[in-house]
Amino acid sequence: MNRHELLRGLHRVYRPRNYLEIGVNDGRSLALSRVASVAVDPAFKVVTSISCDVHLVQSTSDDFFARKDPLVHLRRGRNPFRALARRDPLGVFGGDPTLELSFIDGMHLFEYALRDFMNVERHSRWSSVIVLDDMLPRDVDEAARDRHTKYWTGDVYKLVTVLRKYRPDLVVVEVDTAPTGVAVVFGADPQNTVLKDAYDEIIAEYVTPDPQAVPDEVLVRKHAARPEALLAADFWPALVRARNLRRPRAGFERLRGQIAALGG
DSSP states (O other): OHHHHHHHHHHHHOSSSEEEEEEOOOOOGGGGGEEEEEESSSSOOOOOOOOOOOEESSSSSSHHHSSSSTTTTOOOOOSSSSSHHHTTTTTTSSSSSOOOEEEOOOSHHHHHHHHHHHHHHTTTTOEEEEEESOOOSTTTTTTTTTTTTTSSSSTTTTTHHHHHHHHHTTTEEEOOBBTEEEEEEEEEOOOOOOHHHHHHHHHHHHHSSOOOOOOOHHTTTTTOBOOOHHHOOOTHHHHHHHHHHHTTTTHHHHHHHHGOOOOO
């Protein structure tokens, strides 16, 4: 199963009501969305039909998230009743939109992927699903910061290690998709500042010159779940209900074990 087939399956089982994509390229992944979407890329090359209500933003992701209201497209109007807005997960009545499904496939350098995750998490909640592409390079050449191969992950694979080290409150599931794997993150906490506070420390440790020291367990996909197993997991209906009902974070603890079990 490749990443597009996995994304199609996630749209089916999770049924997101909005979608964010960072790194659009030719538009094949964006074409899977049928809901209100925001797609960010500094140089679009869309060559396929798009069948959703989409805001195409020609910008770097850093500049996009620096905007005052980057997800304004996902808001359907404004309502002066703040109490109603707080119960409004999609921003329909003027509240801050909450991202439900996000796909990060931007610049293939660790520091960019880290910032993309941090920015996406600020607009998500525990029941959101965040997909990170190119997390399982097959050799050291694919993982180089300086691209010299057809398939290129860069060193973004390090993000999984960093999230597990600094953010044990999250559940990160590596998934064995072709050709270069993905990771799916559950349990986002928009109030958490650990990554922001440790950003300089993280960059100093993990941004290193080529060749990259890719762990063997990454190269052989030791802990990667089968994509079919992820899509067939029992927790999806409960996650969807929790998302729709805006259930508090305590609900995540009840699902954590089921999700984490996928990673072996």
